[in-house]
Amino acid sequence: MYNPDIMKSVIKASEESCGEEIPVFAAVAVESTVLSFSGNESEASRKPWRHAEFLAIEKAYEKLPGTRYLDEASIYVNLEPCSFCASILERVRIKNIFFGAYDSKCGGVIHNARIFDYSLTKPHIVGGIQEERCSLIISEFFERLRNGEI
Ligand SMILES: [Zn+2]
Numbered sequence: 001m002y003n004p005d006i007m008k009s010v011i012k013a014s015e016e017s018c019g020e021e022i023p024v025f026a027a028v029a030v031e032s033t034v035l036s037f038s039g040n041e042s043e044a045s046r047k048p049w050r051h052a053e054f055l056a057i058e059k060a061y062e063k064l065p066g067t068r069y070l071d072e073a074s075i076y077v078n079l080e081p082c083s084f085c086a087s088i089l090e091r092v093r094i095k096n097i098f099f100g101a102y103d104s105k106c107g108g109v110i111h112n113a114r115i116f117d118y119s120l121t122k123p124h125i126v127g128g129i130q131e132e133r134c135s136l137i138i139s140e141f142f143e144r145l146r147n148g149e150i
Pocket of ligand 1: 051052053081082083084085086
């Protein structure tokens with residue numbers, strides 16, 4: 001079940017993000033209960049795999065000790081997950097993936113690796129939610145980066 005308020009909070013956090021991280025935020029929820037919320041930490045940690053989705057999944061597991069699969073959970077993210085994060089979502093058997101902007105370069109759900117095309121688990125995937133707004137957040141970030149403002 002899609003909850004627009006959770007997506008709103010993810011988009012709002014990414015819009016308000018002003019640091020050196022690519023502004024991607026993710027929330028993991030069961031129905032309308034948010035288990036975890038996280039932003040990218042790749043730059044701060046100097047670990048390029050510390051993506052919002054990965055961190056949100058880890059935090060969700062901390063909230064649910066003994067849980068093996070998140071097959072009742074949804075992830076909300078403002079950008080199409082990359083192939084690494086999509087693989088993690090496959091491994092945890094996430095139920096729903098709701099994302100904003102498409103990512104033709106690094107996305108791994110609809111683009112490139114298309115992780116779920118070859119997966120036994122087939123989450124419900126909805127992409128392009130508030131697509132223009134979400135794309136703008138990412139393109140403005142890279143514009144500021146190119147201009148040396150970050
Ligand atoms: Zn990722």
